[in-house]
Amino acid sequence: MTEWTEPAERVSSPTFSRRILSEVLLRWGARLGLAWIGLLTLIAVFAPLLANSHPLLLRTAEGWSSPMLRFLGPADATLLGAFALAVLLRLLPGRPLARFLGWLAGLGILAAVSFALISPPSLVVFEQYREAQAEGAYLQVIRAPIPYSAKDYLRDFANTGLEPPRGSGDDRRHWFGTDENGADVLSRMIHATRIALSIGFIATGIALMIGIVLGGLMGYFSGIVDMLGMRLVEIFEAIPTLFLLLTFVAFFGRSLYLMMLIIGLTSWSGYARYVRAEFLRLRQQDFVQGAIASGLSLRSILFRHMLPNGMAPILVAASFGVASAILAEATLSFLGLGLVDDPSWGQTLNQAVQSSTFNWWLAAFPGGAIFLTVFAYNLIGEALRDAVDPHAQSGKAAVATKGAD
Amino acid sequence: MRSTPMPSREKRLWQPRGPTDMLDVKDLTIRLTHQAEPLVQGVSFSIARGEMFCLVGESGSGKSLTALAVMGILDRGFEAPTGEVWLQGRGTPQNLLTLDEPALAGIRGDRIGMIFQEPMTSLNPVFTVGEQIMEVLRLHRPELEAKEVAARALEALVEVQLPSPAQRFHDFPHKLSGGQRQRVMIAMALVAEPELLIADEPTTALDVTIQAEILRLIDRLREKNGMSVLLITHDFGVVAQVGDRVAVMHRGKLVEQGSTGVVVHTPQHAYTRQLIRALPENLPPLPPVPVHDQVKLLEVDRLQVHFPVLKGLLRRPVDFIRAVEDVSFDLAAGEVLAVVGESGCGKTTLGRALLRLIEPTGGSVRYHGQAMETLGRKELRRLRRRLQVVFQDPASSLNPRLTVQTTLTEPMAAHGIGADDEERIALARAVLEQVAMPADTLWRYPHEFSGGQRQRIGIARALVLDPDVIICDEVTSALDVSVQAEILQILGRLRAERQLALIFITHNMGVVEYLSDRMLVMKAGRMEELGRTRDVIARPQADYTRRLLDAVPRVSDHVGRHAAAN
Numbered sequence: 001m002t003e004w005t006e007p008a009e010r011v012s013s014p015t016f017s018r019r020i021l022s023e024v025l026l027r028w029g030a031r032l033g034l035a036w037i038g039l040l041t042l043i044a045v046f047a048p049l050l051a052n053s054h055p056l057l058l059r060t061a062e063g064w065s066s067p068m069l070r071f072l073g074p075a076d077a078t079l080l081g082a083f084a085l086a087v088l089l090r091l092l093p094g095r096p097l098a099r100f101l102g103w104l105a106g107l108g109i110l111a112a113v114s115f116a117l118i119s120p121p122s123l124v125v126f127e128q129y130r131e132a133q134a135e136g137a138y139l140q141v142i143r144a145p146i147p148y149s150a151k152d153y154l155r156d157f158a159n160t161g162l163e164p165p166r167g168s169g170d171d172r173r174h175w176f177g178t179d180e181n182g183a184d185v186l187s188r189m190i191h192a193t194r195i196a197l198s199i200g201f202i203a204t205g206i207a208l209m210i211g212i213v214l215g216g217l218m219g220y221f222s223g224i225v226d227m228l229g230m231r232l233v234e235i236f237e238a239i240p241t242l243f244l245l246l247t248f249v250a251f252f253g254r255s256l257y258l259m260m261l262i263i264g265l266t267s268w269s270g271y272a273r274y275v276r277a278e279f280l281r282l283r284q285q286d287f288v289q290g291a292i293a294s295g296l297s298l299r300s301i302l303f304r305h306m307l308p309n310g311m312a313p314i315l316v317a318a319s320f321g322v323a324s325a326i327l328a329e330a331t332l333s334f335l336g337l338g339l340v341d342d343p344s345w346g347q348t349l350n351q352a353v354q355s356s357t358f359n360w361w362l363a364a365f366p367g368g369a370i371f372l373t374v375f376a377y378n379l380i381g382e383a384l385r386d387a388v389d390p391h392a393q394s395g396k397a398a399v400a401t402k403g404a405d
Numbered sequence: 406m407r408s409t410p411m412p413s414r415e416k417r418l419w420q421p422r423g424p425t426d427m428l429d430v431k432d433l434t435i436r437l438t439h440q441a442e443p444l445v446q447g448v449s450f451s452i453a454r455g456e457m458f459c460l461v462g463e464s465g466s467g468k469s470l471t472a473l474a475v476m477g478i479l480d481r482g483f484e485a486p487t488g489e490v491w492l493q494g495r496g497t498p499q500n501l502l503t504l505d506e507p508a509l510a511g512i513r514g515d516r517i518g519m520i521f522q523e524p525m526t527s528l529n530p531v532f533t534v535g536e537q538i539m540e541v542l543r544l545h546r547p548e549l550e551a552k553e554v555a556a557r558a559l560e561a562l563v564e565v566q567l568p569s570p571a572q573r574f575h576d577f578p579h580k581l582s583g584g585q586r587q588r589v590m591i592a593m594a595l596v597a598e599p600e601l602l603i604a605d606e607p608t609t610a611l612d613v614t615i616q617a618e619i620l621r622l623i624d625r626l627r628e629k630n631g632m633s634v635l636l637i638t639h640d641f642g643v644v645a646q647v648g649d650r651v652a653v654m655h656r657g658k659l660v661e662q663g664s665t666g667v668v669v670h671t672p673q674h675a676y677t678r679q680l681i682r683a684l685p686e687n688l689p690p691l692p693p694v695p696v697h698d699q700v701k702l703l704e705v706d707r708l709q710v711h712f713p714v715l716k717g718l719l720r721r722p723v724d725f726i727r728a729v730e731d732v733s734f735d736l737a738a739g740e741v742l743a744v745v746g747e748s749g750c751g752k753t754t755l756g757r758a759l760l761r762l763i764e765p766t767g768g769s770v771r772y773h774g775q776a777m778e779t780l781g782r783k784e785l786r787r788l789r790r791r792l793q794v795v796f797q798d799p800a801s802s803l804n805p806r807l808t809v810q811t812t813l814t815e816p817m818a819a820h821g822i823g824a825d826d827e828e829r830i831a832l833a834r835a836v837l838e839q840v841a842m843p844a845d846t847l848w849r850y851p852h853e854f855s856g857g858q859r860q861r862i863g864i865a866r867a868l869v870l871d872p873d874v875i876i877c878d879e880v881t882s883a884l885d886v887s888v889q890a891e892i893l894q895i896l897g898r899l900r901a902e903r904q905l906a907l908i909f910i911t912h913n914m915g916v917v918e919y920l921s922d923r924m925l926v927m928k929a930g931r932m933e934e935l936g937r938t939r940d941v942i943a944r945p946q947a948d949y950t951r952r953l954l955d956a957v958p959r960v961s962d963h964v965g966r967h968a969a970a971n
Contacts, residue, residue, distance in 0.1 A: 016806045016850065286796035287804045290866065293760050294816035295789035304815075308806045 020312060023387035030383030033376035037197075040373065044193040045083045048076045051146035051187035053126040055133075059140040067129065068144070071121065074114040079194070081110040126152040146175070148184035150191035150343045164361050177361035179351050188343035189366055195344050196373060199260055199329045200322035206264025208318055211271025212307075218272065219279025220302060226276070233269040241266045241328060249337045256339060259332065263325050274317050278310030285309075312388035319381035323374040330370050345370050426493055427601050427633040428452040428475070433488035435470050435479065435657075445470050445657045447488075452601070454494070457627060457634045459644045459665070461680075462654035463885040468637045471654070472603050475635070476519055477501060477509040492516065494600040515545040518594030522606040524586035528578040535559070535574035538593050545597040561592040565622060583748075584615035588622070595626060602627070605637045612747035613912065617956040620647050639885065641681060642915075642958030645669050653677045669960055683890035685915030686961055691897040696740045696922060702773065702873055702906050703736040703759070709767030710751070710758045728754040730930040731768070738873065741900060741907045743921035743938065745914070745953070751930040752910045756876045759908070760792055761785060790820045793867035797879035799859035803851035809862055810847040813837075813869050820870060836865045839902075840895055857888035861895065868899070876908045881916060893920055914957040918942060926950045 024030045043050065054067035085106045089099045126149060133141055153161075161182035165175060176185035218229035245262055252258060282288055283306070291305045332338050333346025345366035352362035429451045436443040445467040452458040462468045473479050474486045490501040495516065501509065513519070521527045529537060538558040542549060549557070562570035565588040578586060587607060594602055604623060608616035624647050627634050638644060644651050644665060651669075652662035653676065661674040672678045681687060710729040713722035728751045736742055744752045757763040759770055761777060770777045772788065780788060796802040803812060813833035814826065823829035834844050840861040851859055860880060867875050877896070881889040897920060899905055909921055917924055917938060924941050926933040926949065933947040945951040 019852075286798055286802040289757075289762055290794065290796065290802060290863075291804070291816075292762060293789055293792075293794045294819065294866070294870065295786040296816060296819050297786075300815065300819070304807070305804050309804065 016308075020384075020387050024380075024383045027383040027386065029379040033379035033383070036372055036376040037380070040193050040197060043190055044197050045079050047191050047194065048072060048144075050144055051148060051150065051184070051190045052144040053129065053147060053149040053152045055129055055138075055141045055143050055147075057140075057142040058129075058138045060138055071124065072118070073120055074111075074118040075194075077114040077118055078107070078111045081114070082107045085110070146184060146187050146190065148174075148187045150183065150188045151341065152187070153181040153183050162355065162359060164359070176365045177359075179348060179362060180355060183343075185348060185361060185365060188348060189345065189369060192343040192345050192348070192366075193369075195256060195329065195339070195342065196326050196370075199256065199263070200326045200377070202260045203263035203267070203325040203328075204318050204321045206261065207268040207321060208271055208314070210265070210268035212275050212314070214268070215272035215275025216279055216302065216307065219276040220283065220306070222280065229272070229276070233272050236266060236269040239266055242331065245328070245332055246335075246337060249332070254337065254339055256342070259329060263328050267321060267325070270321070271314060271317060274314050275310060278313060279306060282306045282310055312384070316381050316385040316388065319377050319384060323377035323381075326370065326373055326377075426451045426491075427454050427456070428635070429489070429491035429493070429498075430471070430475065431489040431491070433471060433474060433486055433490065435467070435474055435486045436484050438482055438484050443657060445474070445486075448654070448657075448659045449488075450652050450659065450662055452633045452635060454600075454633055455627065455631045457624065457636060457647055457649045459648035459651040460635065460637045460654060461639065461641060461644055461651055463639060463680075463887065465656075466654040467657040468654045469605055472519075472605050472635065472637055475501065476513060476517060476603065477504070477506075478513075492601070511545075514541050514594075514599070515597050516599050516601065518597070518599035518602045520587070520590050520594050520602070520604045520607045522609050524583050524590055524610060527590055528586055530578050533575050533577055534562070534581070534589050538562070538589070538596050541593055541596055558592075558596060561596040562589070564595070564626065565589070565592045567592070584611055584619065587611060587615075587619055591619070591622065591626070595630070595632075598630060599632065601633045601635065603635045603637070606639070607636070608643065609639070613914070613958075614747065614952055614956040616643075617958070620958075623647070640958065641669070641684060641886070641960050645960045646958040653680070680886060681960065683887040684960060685890070685893065685913070685919040686959060688890055688893065688919055691920070692901065694739060694901045697738045697904075700738040701735050702738050702740075704771040704774075705735065705759070705768070706733050706771070707768040708732045708755070708758060708765055708770060710754050710763060711766045727930045729758060729765075732925075732927070732930075732932050733768075734925055734932075734935055736874065736906050736908065739900065739904045739906055740923065741909055741921045743917040743924040744908060744910045744927060745912065745917055745924055746927035747912060747953075749929075750927045752927050753878055755927070756794070756878050756908065756910050759876060760789075760794055762794075787820070790870045791873045792876070793870055793872040793874070794876045794878065795860070795863045795867050795880050798883055799856040799863065800883075802863045803859055803866075805851050808848055808850055809833075809837075812851075812862070812866055813847070816866065817869050822870070833865070833869055836868045837862075839868065839899060840865045841891075855888075857884055857891060860884065860888075860892055864892075864895065864899075868903075871903075872905070874906045874908065876910065878910045879912070880909075882911065882913065889916070896920065914942075914954060915959070926953065 025034075048068060049056065052068050054071050056068045057064060057066050059065075082103070086103055089103050089106075092099070094102075129141075132138060161178050161180045163174060163178045163182075165177045174184050174186070176189065179185055179188065214229055214232070218226040241263060244266060245259065248258060248262055288301065288305055291301050296305075329338065329344065330346030330349065333344045334350045336347075336350055338344050338347050338350075348362055348366040349370075352359050431449050433445060433448045434443050435445040448467075448471055450458070450460075460468045460471065470479070475490050479486065486502060488502065491498050492501055492512065499512075501512070504512070528534070532540075535555070535558055538561055539554050542554045542557055546554070546557075559570060559574055562574060567573050567585060567588050573581070573585075573589075578589070581589065591607075602623070607623070608619050611619060620643065623634060623636075626632065636643075636648065648665040650663065651665050653660050653668070653674065655676045661668060661672065661677045663673075668677060669681065672681055708729055709727070709731060711725040711727055714724040714726060715721065716723045730751075732755060734742065744755060746752045754763060758765045761770075765778065772791065777785070777788070803809075807815075810830060810833060813836070814823075814829040817823050817829045817832065818826075823832055830847065833847060837844065837846055842858065842861055842865065846854075846858075846862065851862070854862065863880075864875075880896075881892050884892065893916060896907065900907060907920075909916070911917060921938045923936060924938045925935045926941070926947065928949050933949045934941060934945065936946070941950060942954065945954055
């Protein structure tokens, strides 16, 4: 009814997070990093469409069918569904936080439904389609760009594996060569993207959650809570993550989820320190004192006035944390303690030095991928740090504020 | 200065322009790289030998940039300044802008000394005071023997009247107070006996009594060494005290220059007139407001705030810092009480203890007869509506993540003011109008506003709860004088309209005189004096109050009040 609802008035000012984002995007390093992570995300989501021994579509005398869909696992379905949901929510109006929470809820439901309902046939004969195609049983076949699944071992010509990338002229081409089992390296790397990304995000997510809660409590209440909390932080900082991981792998077997959990549980101490320091600083800020003097509730002071203002430096630390979690997983796999059958960049790297010869294609490609991903996260982290640090603003703005008077 | 008057500027003769000039700046223009609009444009002035030349302007006027360009220490990001800067005196005249870096480095510290604003960060904390002064000498007087260097450095410390200089010589900077550090900075700047001293706001970070001492010191050394001084300041009071000639800068341009008496007396340029008129001592007096003496809003009785000093493994308190000790006063409805004192006297702690942002360790505060220290958490939150606060630093007093609308309506919602958001927004809009901010302020974020505007939003945040008392903690000290005048006028008007009582914490005597009914002088946590402002100013009872009042630089001291009010 009143003129205050006029949208023209309201959209005039960008929010704080939007300003930080545009600051970050000013930097070419951050753009490259974000582009690389975005590309990896797309690859991870669409991995079954990109590299698959099952034809995407084929036409036989009985009509069209899609073996790819029939062999789609619950994890594949969840990821694809989550992606579709994200695109859908991006188009819908609403507050970013609400949309994000909605997406998380949707993700949970999707995962539950797909793991309950989808059960692809457990017996997989990758060779059957190639043989059938060679016999001319299909009228029309549409294959994935890389027509090999990650676990399509040695079935091609019953050869020995470990083929370097071949030149052209071969219809069974392996762009990045094959590993010791004869599996296509590019295909394995594409499927391994999921592990690399998810271990980074989930392990860091767990660490962030613990770190923010404990650090926030220490910072706000200080005193005895702070003292005990800091001792706990010191205890956890004294635990060497890698050795703990090795021990757990030895006792409980190899599991991706266990790895995520352990990396998360041992790396929260850094975040807790950050949050504590931020909260100690923010408590003394006039606007927080003003909020207390206005009689606002503790919840509002903590979550509206303090946490969002302390988030930026924590995100910086988190982006570096993601990189180190990825490295930790790669290290484990390289040591031969990673996942058994599932593809992982570190595991491929490990194979490069396993046989008597040095298989360069097994080292260069996954090594390059690890390097680029860690580098991308570091670039993003650095850009974020510059963007939230008022003393290191980019370009003219900084000089102008410093130079004026 | 009332107790020890400075020699009158009018009497001193300064030499005619020309060959006796020390520094000649001609058509100096400074701009940022890739930016057409210059930050300093066509500035020309000259400083005679032995002259105290003041450059006055508000923040952003380009006065510090001018000094940095003269020294050749502009930041990266600036284009090489154009124009000419001729340094004369010893040797042949040189155009500083055409010299290369090694030549400039030889001149800095040797022929031109510089003092910066912030004494706390301008000394290197890992070297002793003496070492830092000796370094200057070793650099610029390599012919001196080591013994002589030490002797000269010590002499310099004696010269700047540092207490027990021989002992201080071996101390590290953290042992020195701000005023002492500024003395060391002056010793460093002067030890090589420069012909020109550039002082960039040398007293802005210091207390007023120390400011008076430092200004007197600079003036004395200028006279003794026959040195020229370029003093950069925003304070017309300081200019009137010590300046021979003054130049006024506004938005990168020199709008007026002349001898101090003439400029202060009969300012020609509209901007200079506006600046002088905005000084609290020259503002039109506020209409008298009736004070309801019988209604005691606040009664403060022997309030104490002690901070424990913790030591050892078990963090046992070994001593207490007595930040506020036995302070008692009362505040009537609609009254303005100024709390005055120098930095560290406990005035800010007192304000926060009244609000219970810091828990008092003793004494009592009664609001309408109800003791606040007995209140529980919930009751206290309800009471917070009545006692509000506005902070000093406009940069940190508003949550950067929230729009002004949220900042203003959230407290209202917490106290159940207004039926729904729409009503609260209408209320917020009305309050913004009272502090002369446009209505579209509501949808903007704090970073889009200037310091003065943010301070007004801060006042609006306090006002939306319709309080009885607002504690204003140095609300104008981070602001330029013209902006300060606006804020003071707004506060004066609000007080009359709303029957608002103000506790005005400040170190600025001009503001106290302008706004307050009564004043409380604090020193080292204790009350020195409490009385009606008019009486205290006219007949201070305590020694400390007298010293404080004497140290305040006033434009009116220069020529007498009537002429300056103009």
